[in-house]
Amino acid sequence: MFFTFDQNNSGGVFDIDTAAGISAYVIVEADTAEEANERAESIGLYFDGEGDCSCCGGRWSAQWSSDKGDEVPSIYGEPVQDYDFRYRWMDGDNPEAFVHFADGRVQGYGFDTKVLA
Helix, strand or coil: CEEEEEECCCCCCCCCCCCCCECEEEEECCCCHHHHHHHHHCCCCCCCCCCCCCCCCCCCCCCCCCCCCEEECCCCCCCCHHHHCCCCCCCCCCCCCCEEEECCCCEEEEECCCEEC
């Protein structure tokens, strides 16, 4: 199953780390929500909100244990390869979303091109 973490632009900015596969959306393949949270933390996401803007809230939220995920990588219920990235949150050609597959592959998806190497 695939679990989507969408980034709150806490403090008015997004954190991006293309080397780690972090962008506005981070999608993680895992068997359970708990495993997805663990994998997300190993990538560099955090759920304690420490250092985030007090008025905007935490940057990342953990999956609830009752979350079941999606059968395919998705953003708001739409498969990521079909998602309309009409809002360009990332600078330049940086991917808007990264999918972290269980086998270790990481794919970026962007505004103009759907799959980035």
